[in-house]
Structures are given as C-alpha cells and as structure tokens.
Amino acid sequence: MTNVKQLVSDGIKKITPYVPGKPLEELEREYGIAGAIKMASNENPLGPSPKAVKAIENHLSTIHRYPDANSNALKEMLSKKLGVSQESIIPANGSNEIIEFSLKAFLRPGYEVIIPEPTFSLYTKFTQAMDGIPVKVPLKKFSVDLKSVREKIGPKTRIIFINNPNNPTGTIIKKNEFEDFLHSIPESIVIILDEAYGEFVTDPDFPRGDCYLNGPRWIITMRTFSKVYGLAGLRIGYGLASRELTHYLNKIRQPFNVNSLAQAAACAALDDDQHLKKTLRIVAEGLNYLYQNLDQLKLEYIPTQANYLMVKVGDNCDKVYELMLREGVIVRPLSSFGFSEYIRVSVGNQQENERFIASLKKVLQYSN
Amino acid sequence: MTNVKQLVSDGIKKITPYVPGKPLEELEREYGIAGAIKMASNENPLGPSPKAVKAIENHLSTIHRYPDANSNALKEMLSKKLGVSQESIIPANGSNEIIEFSLKAFLRPGYEVIIPEPTFSLYTKFTQAMDGIPVKVPLKKFSVDLKSVREKIGPKTRIIFINNPNNPTGTIIKKNEFEDFLHSIPESIVIILDEAYGEFVTDPDFPRGDCYLNGPRWIITMRTFSKVYGLAGLRIGYGLASRELTHYLNKIRQPFNVNSLAQAAACAALDDDQHLKKTLRIVAEGLNYLYQNLDQLKLEYIPTQANYLMVKVGDNCDKVYELMLREGVIVRPLSSFGFSEYIRVSVGNQQENERFIASLKKVLQYSN
Numbered sequence: 001m002t003n004v005k006q007l008v009s010d011g012i013k014k015i016t017p018y019v020p021g022k023p024l025e026e027l028e029r030e031y032g033i034a035g036a037i038k039m040a041s042n043e044n045p046l047g048p049s050p051k052a053v054k055a056i057e058n059h060l061s062t063i064h065r066y067p068d069a070n071s072n073a074l075k076e077m078l079s080k081k082l083g084v085s086q087e088s089i090i091p092a093n094g095s096n097e098i099i100e101f102s103l104k105a106f107l108r109p110g111y112e113v114i115i116p117e118p119t120f121s122l123y124t125k126f127t128q129a130m131d132g133i134p135v136k137v138p139l140k141k142f143s144v145d146l147k148s149v150r151e152k153i154g155p156k157t158r159i160i161f162i163n164n165p166n167n168p169t170g171t172i173i174k175k176n177e178f179e180d181f182l183h184s185i186p187e188s189i190v191i192i193l194d195e196a197y198g199e200f201v202t203d204p205d206f207p208r209g210d211c212y213l214n215g216p217r218w219i220i221t222m223r224t225f226s227k228v229y230g231l232a233g234l235r236i237g238y239g240l241a242s243r244e245l246t247h248y249l250n251k252i253r254q255p256f257n258v259n260s261l262a263q264a265a266a267c268a269a270l271d272d273d274q275h276l277k278k279t280l281r282i283v284a285e286g287l288n289y290l291y292q293n294l295d296q297l298k299l300e301y302i303p304t305q306a307n308y309l310m311v312k313v314g315d316n317c318d319k320v321y322e323l324m325l326r327e328g329v330i331v332r333p334l335s336s337f338g339f340s341e342y343i344r345v346s347v348g349n350q351q352e353n354e355r356f357i358a359s360l361k362k363v364l365q366y367s368n
Numbered sequence: 369m370t371n372v373k374q375l376v377s378d379g380i381k382k383i384t385p386y387v388p389g390k391p392l393e394e395l396e397r398e399y400g401i402a403g404a405i406k407m408a409s410n411e412n413p414l415g416p417s418p419k420a421v422k423a424i425e426n427h428l429s430t431i432h433r434y435p436d437a438n439s440n441a442l443k444e445m446l447s448k449k450l451g452v453s454q455e456s457i458i459p460a461n462g463s464n465e466i467i468e469f470s471l472k473a474f475l476r477p478g479y480e481v482i483i484p485e486p487t488f489s490l491y492t493k494f495t496q497a498m499d500g501i502p503v504k505v506p507l508k509k510f511s512v513d514l515k516s517v518r519e520k521i522g523p524k525t526r527i528i529f530i531n532n533p534n535n536p537t538g539t540i541i542k543k544n545e546f547e548d549f550l551h552s553i554p555e556s557i558v559i560i561l562d563e564a565y566g567e568f569v570t571d572p573d574f575p576r577g578d579c580y581l582n583g584p585r586w587i588i589t590m591r592t593f594s595k596v597y598g599l600a601g602l603r604i605g606y607g608l609a610s611r612e613l614t615h616y617l618n619k620i621r622q623p624f625n626v627n628s629l630a631q632a633a634a635c636a637a638l639d640d641d642q643h644l645k646k647t648l649r650i651v652a653e654g655l656n657y658l659y660q661n662l663d664q665l666k667l668e669y670i671p672t673q674a675n676y677l678m679v680k681v682g683d684n685c686d687k688v689y690e691l692m693l694r695e696g697v698i699v700r701p702l703s704s705f706g707f708s709e710y711i712r713v714s715v716g717n718q719q720e721n722e723r724f725i726a727s728l729k730k731v732l733q734y735s736n
Binding site: 021067 | 414431432586624633
C-alpha cells in the first residue's frame with residue numbers, strides 16, 4: 001500500500017497534537033493521591049446549573065431519537081436574549097466547531113490566516129489541516145497588537161483570528177481600537193472573533209461581536225456554553241454572523257452536530273440567571289482573592305478580564321507545574337505558549353483558590 | 369463588504385441542505401394530531417439501553433468538566449470487544465464525523481471521490497464542501513456495482529465510499545466480491561466503508577471492516593451508536609483504521625469532539641448484551657411481519673440486511689408520504705434519492721409496524 005505520509009498534505013504533517021488540561025482521575029492515578037483539584041481548563045467552579053441537570057434528566061427517555069437538526073428551541077431563546085435574528089445563530093459542537101466551519105467556508109490551500117500569538121492553539125492547527133498558511137503576529141505587552149496585524153495583511157489573507165479576551169493572557173481589545181481596525185482592513189477579509197470568555201469581561205469598553213453583525217466587515221463571533229454556563233462536558237457553543245454568512249456556514253455544518261442533551265441543557269442554563277450571576281460573583285471574588293495573595297507573595301501577574309490568570313513563577317514553569325501536581329493542584333504551564341516563566345490558573349471556588357495559593361507558596365519555596 | 373458569494377468556493381455553493389426525518393413534535397404541531405410515530409430515521413424501536421441511561425445519570429454532576437479528550441474508557445472497551453488495538457479506534461461526534469476526518473486528510477480541491485448512488489447524501493455534500501469532485505456510479509439492481517466503481521477510477525481518484533449495507537436499499541456487498549475489488553484497485557486509494565447498519569446484517573457472507581485493518585488496501589470503517597445501540601441523540605460513533613491512518617485522522621479531530629455523557633452511555637451500551645440481543649430480535653421479528661404483510665398487500669419491497677426497508681408504493685411516493693403523515697406515521701419518501709416509486713420505512717416495534725401496515729393500506733386505497 002502507498003505510504004500514508006505520501007497521501008496527506010504537508011499542512012497536516014505539521015500539526016502537533018493538542019494537549020488538554022490533565023484530567024483529575026489521571027493525576028490521582030499517576031501520583032497515587034486523592035482529592036486533587038483542577039484549575040487548568042477554565043471550567044465553571046460552581047459546576048453546572050441545577051436547571052440544566054434537571055433538563056437533561058427530563059430528556060433521557062428520548063436519547064435514541066436524533067437531535068433537532070436546527071436546534072430551534074435554543075436559537076429561539078438566544079435570539080430573544082441577544083436581540084439578533086435566529087438566522088444569525090449557528091449552533092456548534094462546542095464553539096471550536098465554528099473555527100472549522102469558517103475555515104472550510106473561506107480558506108483554501110495556500111491562503112493566509114493571521115493569528116496574534118500566543119493564543120488558543122487550535123486556530124493554527126485547523127489552518128494547517130486545511131493547508132492554509134498561519135501568519136503569526138506577536139502580542140505586544142501581552143495584548144493583541146492590531147497595528148501589527150494590519151501590517152501583515154496581504155493579497156493572500158483570507159481570515160484574521162481575534163481572541164477577545166485573549167487566552168492565555170486575559171487581556172482585551174477595546175471598542176475604539178477594534179472599530180478603527182475594522183474600517184482599516186480590506187472588505188474581503190473575514191474576522192473570526194472568539195468570545196469564549198466574553199461573559200466574564202467587566203470592562204464596559206469591550207466590543208461584543210453581536211454589535212457588528214451588519215458590518216463594517218464580515219465577522220463570525222464564537223460563543224460557548226463551556227465556560228460561564230458550566231457545560232464543557234456536553235459540547236455546545238454557537239456562532240453569530242450575518243445571514244449571508246450563516247447561509248454558507250450551515251451548508252458545511254453536520255446536520256446533527258449538537259447532541260440533544262446539550263441543546264436541552266443549554267436552554268435551561270440560559271434560563272438560569274441565578275446560576276449565571278452567582279458564577280460571575282464567585283469569579284470576581286476569587287480574582288480579588290488571588291490578586292491580593294499574589295501581591296502579598298510579591299508575585300507578578302497579568303490583570304485579567306477572564307476567569308483565568310497568568311502568574312509569573314520564574315523561568316521554570318514546567319517544574320512549578322510538576323511540583324503543583326504533587327500537591328494535587330493542576331494548573332497550566334505556559335512554556336508551550338512561549339511564556340516559559342508563567343503558569344495559567346483558572347479561578348476556582350474559595351477553597352480551591354486558597355489551596356492554590358498555599359500550594360504555590362510551598363512549591364516556590366521548594367523550587368527556588 | 370465583498371459579496372460573500374465571491375468569498376466561498378463553487379463546491380460549497382453547490383451543496384443542497386440535508387433534509388432530516390421530520391421530528392415528531394413538528395408533525396404533531398403542524399397537523400394538530402397526537403400520538404404520531406416516527407419510522408423515518410432508522411432509530412432503535414426499543415429506545416436506549418437502561419444501562420446507558422443509568423450511566424448518564426451517574427455522570428451528571430461533572431458535566432462542567434471537559435470530556436476525556438481521548439475517550440480512553442470507550443476505546444478500551446471497544447478494543448477488547450472487537451479484538452483490535454486501541455490505536456486503531458477513533459471516536460467521533462456521530463460516525464458522520466469520520467467522513468469529515470477522512471476527506472480532510474486525503475482530499476484536496478479538484479480530486480475525485482467515487483460514490484455509488486443512491487446512497488446516504490452526506491458523502492456528496494462533504495466532498496463538495498472540500499471542493500472535491502463527486503463521481504457518481506449508479507447502483508445495479510439496487511446494489512453497489514463494484515465493477516462499475518472500478519471502471520470509474522482515474523488518476524485523480526483519492527477516495528471511494530462504500531455504504532455496506534447501503535442506505536436506503538438495504539443491500540450488501542459480499543465478502544469475495546469485496547476482497548476481489550480491494551485487490552483490483554490502486555494502492556493509493558482510501559476506502560471509506562460505512563457500516564452504520566452492520567450490526568443488523570444476518571448474512572454470514574458480510575465483509576466486516578475490522579478484518580481489513582492491515583490491508584490489502586487502506587480502509588477507514590465507520591461505526592455508530594445511533595442505530596442498534598439506540599443513542600442517536602447523543603452523537604457518538606467511531607472509526608476503525610490502521611494506526612498509520614488514525615495517526616493523521618487524530619490530528620484533524622477536535623480534541624473534545626465526543627461529549628462526556630455520550631462516552632459514558634456508549635460504554636454502558638456496549639456492556640448491555642441483553643438490550644443488543646433484544647433489539648436484534650425485535651428488528652428480525654418486525655421485518656418478518658412487514659415482509660408477510662407487504663406480500664399479502666401485493667406490494668413489492670427490497671429484501672434488506674438493515675433495520676429499514678424500501679417499499680414500492682407507485683410513482684407518487686411524496687403523496688403517499690404526505691397521506692401517511694396525516695395518519696400520524698412518518699416514513700421517508702425516496703424521491704430525493706431518485707427512487708420516486710419508493711418509501712423507506714424503519715422497522716419499528718410490533719405496535720408501530722402494525723400501525724404502519726394499516727396506515728399504508730388505508731393510504732394506498734386513497735391515493736391509487
């Protein structure tokens with residue numbers, strides 16, 4: 001048989017596998033410990049909305065039926081909540097799937113995709129999978145540098161990724177800056193605006209994607225139920241875009257991309273204001289606690305608009321990560337992002353935040 | 369802004385939307401009826417395995433956590449059950465996702481994909497989405513005609529789809545025929561073998577994909593938990609292929625493509641032999657009942673190896689479909705497949721099968 005390597009493209013060969021946050025069970029098994037905590041994947045520290053859990057229970061008897069291919073109930077709720085038409089909403093198997101729809105629709109081999117880096121690694125991987133050319137633009141002071149992004153635009157540029165707030169830095173692009181940028185770029189470019197953490201942003205000067213559905217440029221906004229809504233395990237997110245765009249994105253979507261329990265749970269979670277507010281309060285209080293304690297420890301961090309925080313631990317973040325694992329605390333070392341002095345920690349509940357601070361304190365004494 | 373139509377490829381423009389089987393709630397709302405039954409999507413007439421439902425309940429408290437990115441527990445179980453290595457298994461958000469992985473890995477714009485037709489419509493749609501060229505080969509006596517498939521192979525052929533049993537005809541390719549075909553095609557071609565209904569096959573001369581992991585040609589086999597395992601709503605299936613192939617397919621896979629409840633439920637369903645056997649028995653008995661009653665009505669049908677059946681209702685299948693809807697019975701009219709004289713009915717439970725026969729009898733008297 002022909003060698004498989006000859007059958008796949010160079011782009012695919014270049015892809016390095018995604019490394020997910022270590023699962024709790026794996027850590028506990030490997031290290032022989034119990035009661036470990038995970039602060040590595042920016043999940044909701046409160047757990048799922050009880051209304052969402054109830055909604056799943058109510059749908060268990062029909063899981064042998066295919067899901068609603070159009071997620072109509074969810075689109076109806078989102079439409080009302082966001083004040084956008086149902087035609088502008090495209091449900092996805094986690095918001096990451098919106099990356100794939102967008103690249104499939106607008107990218108062809110040899111064309112360029114601009115990616116401000118370091119950022120979420122899947123933008124590059126999916127560009128490579130389509131044989132597109134990722135054009136990386138370094139962050140400036142930990143923030144997306146739109147001036148440099150603009151300078152990289154060329155005749156082959158098709159797509160620009162903007163992660164706002166940016167993962168892992170937690171910084172945001174502000175409204176004026178974003179709007180000036182939109183007006184300054186060619187009309188043929190499609191922006192993929194990843195707002196996975198948008199609900200956590202407290203800065204009023206934050207440009208939300210649903211305000212730009214009608215221009216001045218083509219924008220596909222990514223939203224998720226994995227973070228503030230606490231449904232990461234179910235895989236559900238959505239895209240927001242003008243009808244002209246969703247017309248084509250829907251052609252590419254698998255008809256049953258979103259499972260029926262996720263649809264039911266997402267509707268219930270949208271209806272659970274109490275859980276949303278409590279989550280935002282816990283994260284805000286947790287961040288304050290972390291800021292204060294890191295200040296006391298004289299550790300630098302990047303002030304964040306999201307539910308995670310970059311903390312400077314010295315030039316040995318992988319070692320700190322390993323030592324934290326032994327304490328039963330999973331964080332994310334940022335060496336693979338090019339920040340070898342930093343870890344990223346998800347804001348947890350009060351108990352988790354206290355344990356993180358105590359463990360970090362202990363570990364930094366060990367490792368320095 | 370540039371017209372979106374100019375930004376997408378011709379292949380994407382050609383895609384016609386997938387039409388799913390009508391949902392029960394929609395029918396009941398539209399026609400103002402209650403107690404309708406759906407025999408249109410080849411779902412499990414018994415419902416989900418009770419063990420699968422229990423497994424979901426046990427996982428509800430952790431749905432705010434990301435799923436296991438590698439579906440390790442499921443791969444371990446499948447590996448033991450099928451006697452293949454875990455590295456040969458690639459879990460998917462419904463087996464349809466395996467189509468996408470395979471096309472992304474091996475298809476580039478302008479290359480050809482051979483599709484025996486009529487068959488499952490998504491093979492063509494996803495080929496078009498990648499700007500590949502679908503090369504259609506007509507069935508012969510309702511069966512995949514491998515001789516004609518071979519004749520269509522050219523220098524641009526990359527992939528051949530084989531749906532075994534074929535949907536909607538229910539016919540199979542036999543072992544010898546399949547093996548001769550494999551030996552006769554170029555070594556650079558990848559076969560995508562869709563076995564969504566493979567578990568229902570009673571003919572012992574059926575070539576199962578897991579027997580060809582090591583050749584004589586590259587084969588990616590698609591399997592699903594949506595049919596015999598009764599988990600269509602959860603979206604879970606898997607691919608089987610040699611390690612050389614899964615190495616690349618895994619690079620293209622979203623890390624969290626399969627939700628955590630689906631993983632838990634699939635493991636439990638695999639462990640529920642009683643439910644599997646009962647399902648196979650109900651389907652076999654149901655088919656016998658349908659055959660006998662269609663014979664009595666002097667209606668032609670295509671003997672099937674799957675859990676659905678093509679029934680000849682005259683040259684007005686859309687009208688028959690509409691009249692059946694009024695009786696509260698959803699079937700699939702096959703005009704869009706090019707079989708304008710046929711409907712496809714999923715084998716239901718005894719009550720559903722009786723209602724189908726009674727309604728069909730009534731409706732055919734009306735419409736003829």
